[in-house]
Amino acid sequence: MGQRRAQLRLCLPQVCPARSPLLVATVAPDANVLLGRFVVIASSRDLARKVFNSPAYVKPCVVDVAHKLLGRDNWVFLDGKAHVDFRKGLNGLFTRQALEIYLPGQHEVYTRYFKKLVDATKENDGKPLPYMNLFREIITAVSCRTFVGHYISDEAVKKISDDYYLITAALELVNFPIIIPFTKTWYGKKAADMVLVEFTKCAAKSKVRMNAGGEPTCIMDAWIMQMVESKRWRDAEAKGEIPEGMVKPTPLLRDFTDYEIAQTVFTFLFASQDATSSAATWLFQVMAQRPDVLDRVRDENLKVRNGDIHKELNLEQLESLTYTRAVVKELLRYRPPVIMVPYEVKKEFPVTETYSVPKGAMCVAGVYPALRDPEVYPNPNVFDPERYYSGDAETRGAKNFLVFGTGPHYCLGQHYVQVNLALLLGRAALELDWKHHPTPLSEQIKVFATLFPMVCDAPLRLDGSEMVY
Template sequence: MEAVNSTTSGFSSVLAGTKYANVNIPPQVDYVIEAVSNAGVWTWVFTLIALCVAYDQIAYIVRKGPIVGPAMKIPFIGPFLDSMDPRFDGYHAKWSSGPLSCVSIFHKFVVIASTRDMARKVFNSPAYVKPTVVDVAPKLLGHDNWVFLDGKAHVDFRKGLNGLFTRKALELYLPGQEEAYNTYFKHFLKMTKDAGGKPVPFMHEFREVMCAVSCRTFVGHYISDEAVTKIAEDYYLITAALELVNLPVILPYTKSWYGKKAADMVLAEFSKCAAKSKVRMAAGGEVTCIMDAWILSMIQSERWREAEEKGEPHNVEKPSPLLRMFNDYEISQTIFTFLFASQDATSSAATWLFQVTAQRPDVLDRVREENIKVRNGDPNAPITMDQLESLTYTRAVVRELLRWRPPVIMVPYVTKKAFPLTEDYTVPKGSMLIPTTFMALHDPEVYDNPSHFDPERYYSGDAEEKGSKNYLVFGTGPHYCLGQVYAQLNLALMIGKASVMLDWKHHATPKSEEIKVFATIFPMDDCPLTFEERKCRKASDEELFEKNRLRNMAVKGQCFWGRKADWTLDFPEVIG
């Protein structure tokens, strides 16, 4: 035993004394090796952190290259805290800093393209980029959703949806939209009455009405009023989850978690609607919503295939394109993308429309005049597609509003491979690449006084032609918005119908013109308004002479649409 101990002791002593026998180690290296071998746990931890920080900084600097961006990155998180409370002024400063700028948040390297030409190049480069919306979007919509398809698969799927937004199809959806507006305009009046005539912030109400209109347009009456209200209320949670950068996983009780629960609820409701629509359309029901139109195309495709198998394809008209029969969940997913794409954008536009028309009575008067005329003096008369399209000034107001306050100010993409965006800079693979639309829509070389709201640009001016490449409200390229015509006509219907049925007043605050970013953009004070029902009044001699309207429709002792009057001859008020 003693021999063993002696041998062991002797062996250790020899190793210690001849540490690097026959190797000539410089003293500096020997010092480093000695320090490492004697390092404690915390020394290793701090060293590892320092190496990670160094790697994070070096990776950022290499990716950044010559473009505008912070010289150094806040370790790991970058400007994550700023992204939790996004400010429009901060975004605008970033866009103004240069054609290309960047930030890095967690593992995401983000490049921002600010000019019109840069934005158009991104929109039109499907070989290099694909839409990503925001990090959490695939978790809400489903990773297999059609909006995340790429290349030919995406093109083929879109072909099957194009027929849902034709002029003929859009006219079928008008009754459902008007029905929803009639209901909610009464609600607006009740809100003001319940508040004792005091102003109420209406941004959330506009979100609800636009969600209800969308639901009636997309799934008709297959969904109950209670479910529509539930979706309208809970959709706020989905929007709140759409932060530009989220944590990599969905944690319980976070915005993403609540958003996911709300999205699952919407998908479940729309799946039920799809099952009901299939039964009704197979029985020969009429198309009343987008879901009906799409399912009818599927049924017609199935019938043609069956006829072809029997050798009788000539007896059935061949649909174009041919569609397979999607299951209820797939239909629900697709319809949800329409709601996803429209809800926040139309809510933003509606809020700004009511605010700016109240601030500009000259604009509202012309909208009202045009709309009462096309309805032949009856504010409750339903409108046709021909009549809606004839509202040239109202549509110019909508067009200018979308330029002046574009709801979608940024469109996130992810690079599929290194993207040589300019001669001097290549966006690394896997980066988030975000073109902005705002700067193109406010280019002073294209639009005179671009920060001023002026519908004349599109009514009598040359903005349509001069700004044809700048009007990126609905994007461009293979992923341009399918529903751009629907969205503009829907907004024209809304503000036109409101103008002849309601009077409203905007109660300005110091924050009314400040812009809040909540997925899209809204007034910082949420648009405080009061509403009143529009009354009849006696027309003046000047109005009768200048406008010469409703003369043949006047009814002695009452207004044209049936309200009793105190005078012998009266007319609707068509001039403010």
């Protein structure tokens, strides 16, 4: 096919054919693009799944500059056995037992920020305010509290929230993949380095506390505790004096440096920040437009709390919120934060019987069409939680729901994300009241790493936000 130059444009039609052929193009140089790259988009469900499930042919690449921001030796770029081995040590950070540990910190963040939302509206004389940036700050705060606990200051969380968009902008495909002063990639690198410095300091503090016998309260604690327990086992084994009742940790972890820990936890923030901010923004907007759905969420959450709106739910209670979780899952289908996942082709990839993607090309797994398949999701452009509450979308759409990917690189935090969004929505339904003030562009979509409403500075406006006590 050769290196034909054709401008590649992203299109999100109202109805996407779920079984359309491959889209093959190169990103062409123009005023903002300095480097062409051959791109193949797998736009059907089965082809996207084939890309996700073909580690022998492809590896995650994000964009070329990502290695400079996240580190070329970052675990997300590892391949094959190295990736599998590293991932084994992270799986335990997202079990049900682990997720239960993180809930108190998440409750704490939502309590503080709900008050901030109400106060901001009052200070504006009750007039509507743009809230997307506040949602980004809320998600940054809850992510940091979940990932690094109280080792990070509120000021550092605010700084990360304010600067994180620089990292996102640096990862746009059209950027030149080198760091040049005062360009998007340069500002993004400075922001990424700032986050890594903060997380490295958190890792050092966590090591001190875990070695002193502290109880884990965040993901960093839980991971370092595995390292502490692994070292104790190795030391005991070396001495030939394994205490009775001591259980060998599985897997045994090596001692990671503070920077390695920070680098890994940063990838969790990288994976969650824009995506969850997008989901939260759309969630509040969609709920404001559908008060009947919000009323059902409110009733379900009030019932599980036995009428006490201040009650903090545990994981089992959150998982019992079947309608609330159906709303969250339908929102992720209706406005999927991630619509495509790029991979680099390691060797010629026979993606179909008649076409092979050349080595070095970017092969993109497109997930949007699978989530709009009318054969699986009747009236796919309609937001309808009943698909997952009383319908059969959970079973019929098992192969189509590619929001979190599939295969060896599927998202580790997929259960965490859905539970966290259910917690956010349930508490907001009980403690806040909000109204959407639509604009002509409210329902139009823009892509900035993830899907957001088209109006950048004010995609969602709320007023009348008063605690409902």
